[in-house]
Amino acid sequence: MAPIALLEARGISKTFGKVRALHRVDFHINPQEIVGLVGDNGAGKSTLIKILTGVYPPDEGEIYFQGHRVHFSSPKDARALGIETVYQDLALIEQMSIARNFFLGSEIVRRLGILPLLDSRAMEATTEEVLRGLGITSLRSADEEVRVLSGGERQAIAIGRTLHFGAKLLILDEPTSALSIVETQKVLGYIQEAKRRGLSVIFITHNLYHVYPVADRIVVLEHGKKVGDLRKEEASLEDIVNMIAYGGTQA
């Protein structure tokens, strides 16, 4: 009855020295779903994500992508399947133009003999189209330097890049932690738009209030264990806040 999960992890455990970072955690995300992964600092959110993206191997447990068992030996393997992670620093280069950032490493070129020349017009047009499609109204030209953009708009470049280059799963690490309320609202809008276009999103945050408005499901980690996994229809914001505050009594 349930659809095949896009990504599923079963019984993931990970220990660093004497510290048990994760203990038998099950986690899954469906196609076109937004999952909020919440928990305090040290709850195991980053460790789980790093395992799902191939940064670390798990000590125990299995990972399935679209129903097939996968073993990631490096982040490249995960990326090849369409799992993109956007970290807080966003991998954007301030002094470069928006379009050049957008296409960095995957530039559009026209060949002049042996010389590959950048097709700036095509790169700028595509970037503007993707960003406007995500809902950025203030963009003047993709030829402008990234440093003129606000924090939220920078997130949009990272999200748009993922969308454009055909990823299936976007993992956002604390995308709103450094943003104002208005900027946070914008980013939530981009995330919903990305979902509407077929992407699944894992939204990692320690601030439940940021993810609750857009999430389909909230997964709560605490001390390396999953203490809650609730569809939004099943749980009010208050239930989840209580769950985080008092530890998982499964609401």
Added chain:
Amino acid sequence: MTKSAEIKQVAPPARKRDLWRRALGAREVGVLIALVAVIGVFSVLNRNFLTVDTFGDILTQAAELGIAAVGVTFLMIAGEFDLSVGSNFAVAGVMLALLTTRLGWSPFLSIPLVLAAATSVGFLNGVITLGTRIPSFITTLGTMMFWRGIALAITGGWPIYVLGSSRMLDLLGGMAIYQTVRISALWWLIITLIFWLLLVRTPYGNWTFATGGKPEAARALGVPVGRVKLTNFALAGMLAGFAGFTQFGRMGSMSPVWGDGLPLEAIAAAVIGGTSLMGGAGTILGTVLGAITMASIRVGLIMVGAPSYWYTAFLGAVIVVAVILNVRLGEMMTWRR
């Protein structure tokens, strides 16, 4: 529907402001102001300064520096330095002089061979720097001394003279192509155009900016950061060697002590022209204007009869003023937003 209408209404004034912002924000404005000021001062002091002949002299003076500075600019944008370009310049010039005069080798063999050697010297700087993770400012300080020593050792410290003229020397730098403009200025122009194209119009140029701007981000997006740096070290070496050839061609002799001020002058030309010392930003046009500014000062001071020591003092002042202008204009650009 209403949304797109709104955007259309806003667009025209934004475009107009864009033009202003772009004109003011262009990295070359600082150096352009410095150049105009320098030319202005010398034109007032000596009426002959503003002539075609003088401009030819300036271009000739600027060419060798300019050629080496193009490579240094690339490397600085990628976030690295090369202090050994002056020594590489001397070794290349001396080697070409030795091979073609003492050993009687053909220029067709010697030029590619020595150019390959100069490229390897640059490449080696890169290998040492990236392999040891020691800042290139230090590694190339070492290779600067090492290769200068080699140049002195193979010549015994004496310049190598070529008796009479040769076609090779003419083509490398000796020949005048228009009044006082030498062919070295043409080489400089060609090299500038090629490297400008490489920097602003190719993925490689994009990667160079990204490598110097934020290496971790570049790497995360699949840019081969190490290879980009290595290539730029090699290019800086190659252009330093070629600059040595033009000097040899222009003077008809090559001394192992020449080019000792070149590394810092090349960095100065780049920085006056708006290239960042931190990497990630810079333009070839800016460096060209920087080299012309420096050569104008040199030629201008000679024409007004100032003792040559003043060159260094004047240059120092211009560097500081140009960099202040660059920084201030950069800030203004951000405020305008």
